[in-house]
Amino acid sequence: MTWSVRAFRLEDTESVIALWEEAGLTRPWNDPRLDIQRKLSVQPELFLVAVDDGSADSAEPALVGTVMAGYDGHRGWLYYLASATSHRRRGVGRALVAEAERLLLGMGCPKIQLMVREGNEQALGFYDELGYERFSVSNTGKRLIVDA
Numbered sequence: 001m002t003w004s005v006r007a008f009r010l011e012d013t014e015s016v017i018a019l020w021e022e023a024g025l026t027r028p029w030n031d032p033r034l035d036i037q038r039k040l041s042v043q044p045e046l047f048l049v050a051v052d053d054g055s056a057d058s059a060e061p062a063l064v065g066t067v068m069a070g071y072d073g074h075r076g077w078l079y080y081l082a083s084a085t086s087h088r089r090r091g092v093g094r095a096l097v098a099e100a101e102r103l104l105l106g107m108g109c110p111k112i113q114l115m116v117r118e119g120n121e122q123a124l125g126f127y128d129e130l131g132y133e134r135f136s137v138s139n140t141g142k143r144l145i146v147d148a
Contacts, residue, residue: 002054003064003092005099008040008047015063016049023082031147035080039068046070048099050083050092065092069100069112076104076112097130115139 008016017032026032039047050065064084070077078100083092104112114132116123124134 003050003052003087003090003095005048005050005065005095007045008036008049008066010040012049012063016066019063019066019082019084020080022085025080025082029143029147034147035068039070043070046100046103048096050087050096052087065096067096067100069104071104071107071109076100076107076109078112078114081114093126094130 013033013036016036017026020026020032036047046069048067048069049063051061052064053061062084064087065082067081068079070079078097081093081096083090083096101112112132113135114127116127128134
């Protein structure tokens, strides 16, 4: 099995949304199409996908992972890290994070943070293995544009 990481392309949209749904990342209050459109307007080079180049029998490469990264001048952020169930524990997530880290470092980003929903111990364990440090913080937010 051969897979690679590249920048998101518009034709990836439906596959990305299907992957996010499979991974349980979508929420009713966030329209994934709008999230993609918004990302494409700000640092689109930091929206990465992993594609399985397939075998000789497969006509098209399958999208098997995603990550959105961003840099605000103070810290980098990771969002929408997902890998297809069929490709978990094969290094797809690690490769996506490594490429996002490489790109962010190239922009001068000194640190990266991310949010993990409460109770998602599997995700926390994954980030622990990658050397991410857990913080005790409270997150607050305010919706400026309602998607639904």
